[in-house]
Amino acid sequence: MRSSIVLFGLAAVHGANAWGTLGHETVAYIAQNFVASSTASWAQNILGDTSDSYLANVATWADTFRYTTAGKWSAPFHFIDAEDNPPSSCSIDYDRDCGAGGCVVSAITNYTARVQSTKISSSEVATALKFIVHFVGDITQPLHDEAYEVGGNDVDVTFDGTSTNLHHIWDTNMPEELRGGYQLSDAKSWAADLTTMINTGSYKSQKAAWISGLDISNAKKTSLAWAADANAYVCSVVMPNGATTLESGDLYPTYYNNAIPTVELQIAKAGYRLAKWLDAIAAKSAKKRDVDLEDEDEDEVVATNGMSLLPLPRQLSDAQLRRAAIGYGCKH
Ligand SMILES: [Zn+2]
Numbered sequence: 001m002r003s004s005i006v007l008f009g010l011a012a013v014h015g016a017n018a019w020g021t022l023g024h025e026t027v028a029y030i031a032q033n034f035v036a037s038s039t040a041s042w043a044q045n046i047l048g049d050t051s052d053s054y055l056a057n058v059a060t061w062a063d064t065f066r067y068t069t070a071g072k073w074s075a076p077f078h079f080i081d082a083e084d085n086p087p088s089s090c091s092i093d094y095d096r097d098c099g100a101g102g103c104v105v106s107a108i109t110n111y112t113a114r115v116q117s118t119k120i121s122s123s124e125v126a127t128a129l130k131f132i133v134h135f136v137g138d139i140t141q142p143l144h145d146e147a148y149e150v151g152g153n154d155v156d157v158t159f160d161g162t163s164t165n166l167h168h169i170w171d172t173n174m175p176e177e178l179r180g181g182y183q184l185s186d187a188k189s190w191a192a193d194l195t196t197m198i199n200t201g202s203y204k205s206q207k208a209a210w211i212s213g214l215d216i217s218n219a220k221k222t223s224l225a226w227a228a229d230a231n232a233y234v235c236s237v238v239m240p241n242g243a244t245t246l247e248s249g250d251l252y253p254t255y256y257n258n259a260i261p262t263v264e265l266q267i268a269k270a271g272y273r274l275a276k277w278l279d280a281i282a283a284k285s286a287k288k289r290d291v292d293l294e295d296e297d298e299d300e301v302v303a304t305n306g307m308s309l310l311p312l313p314r315q316l317s318d319a320q321l322r323r324a325a326i327g328y329g330c331k332h
Contacts, residue, residue: 019141020172021060022182022190023267027137028055029191030198030271035278042282046115046122046129055133055274056184062134067329073305075328077107077131078138081147082231083319087242090235092145092228094220095311099320101328102306104139107131108223110306112216112277116285124304136277139223140270142238142262143167145231147319153330154322155243160252166243167330174256174263194268203268210269216280220309226273230266237262 019027032040032055044050049057065071066078080103084091098106114120115128138144143152143166152166159169160177172182179186197203215222237259239246246255316324 019137019267020175020182022175022179022187023141023171024059024063024134024137025056025184025187026175026190026194026267027140027270027274028059028133029053029188030194030268031055031133031274031278033191033195034198034272034275036282038286039275039279039282042285043129043278046126048126053184053188056187058130059133059137061130072328073101074107074131076101076323077104077135078328079144079151080104080139080227081151081319081323082145082227082234083147083317084231084234086146086148086238087235087240090146090231092224092231094224097147098311099323100310100313100316102310104135104144105220105223105227106306106309108135108139109219109309111135112219112281114304116281116288127304132277133274136226136274137267137270139226140230140266140273141170142230142233142266143170145227146234146238147323148234148239149243150319150322150326151330152238152243153326155239155246157246158250159256160250166238166246169251170238170259170263171330174260175267177252177256178260178263190267191271194264194271197264198268198272203265207272210272211276214273214276214280216277216284233262233266 032052035043040054044054047054047058051057062074062078066075076099080092080097081099082090082092082097094105097103111128111131115125115132117125117128120128146152149155149166152170153168155166157164157166157169159173162173164173175190176182179190194203198207213222213225
């Protein structure tokens with residue numbers, strides 16, 4: 001909040017980041033806190049960064065890239081537009097909801113394959129890892145798993161005196177209200193607090209469920225389950241009484257107080273899942289090297305954009321037309 005006002009000139013870039021800079025960097029630091037040391041070395045080697053922020057430093061790269069001319073094709077990868085009916089019914093259906101340009105589920109599936117590939121260049125492997133670090137964060141933000149009003153971008157709200165939209169307060173305003181800033185140091189300290197909650201606090205008993213069924217050899221099924229998990233919060237927490245009631249009055253503090261535990265939970269979940277996801281990938285890569293396997297899983301390394309993973313083409317729905325009309329970006 002404060003930071004967005006002070007850094008007025010940067011507001012457009014800053015506001016464009018899904019989960020916001022703070023959220024994505026926090027997810028990355030949590031993952032760093034939980035990965036095996038061999039995974040850390042594997043990732044540092046791919047990224048060419050041995051600093052203690054090696055994942056945090058690339059956590060928002062995908063959001064910068066999507067707004068460049070060269071990276072426009074990747075914009076649909078940040079979400080999946082569930083055409084469900086909140087608040088009465090929430091659901092995710094890959095064939096119904098993954099758009100013709102791809103979605104966060106197809107992207108996680110594709111880049112999980114590519115980061116393990118020995119058939120693509122090292123810079124493409126690094127790109128795949130950067131996408132994974134970002135998209136495992138995006139998929140836990142409930143409004144990245146919802147088509148209603150373009151993921152809440154078209155639900156106008158007031159938050160702590162600022163006119164904005166529902167999507168943006170989940171990405172940015174509420175996390176920053178909680179932690180007071182969006183510098184790397186803010187992310188690091190939020191990650192430290194959430195790491196403690198995972199290790200010894202209220203998340204300790206839940207963390208096993210967060211990674212239940214995690215399987216890098218079935219990335220589509222795993223990430224679809226993550227999308228469904230986040231999408232359910234659209235009905236229960238994001239708009240339990242529908243969106244119209246959110247468009248009048250100030251959502252701070254009553255709505256905020258009700259929603260912020262879910263924001264924290266989802267950030268913690270994303271970081272913990274990312275750690276386990278990368279651990280599984282790094283372990284498999286090490287095993288492959290040890291036994292010198294001839295790319296047995298690589299019969300089909302899909303193209304950079306992963307289009308072969310998508311559902312069969314069908315007529316565009318109204319929700320898909322609206323998403324296309326705003327250029328697959330976020331309003332802010
Ligand atoms: Zn994003």
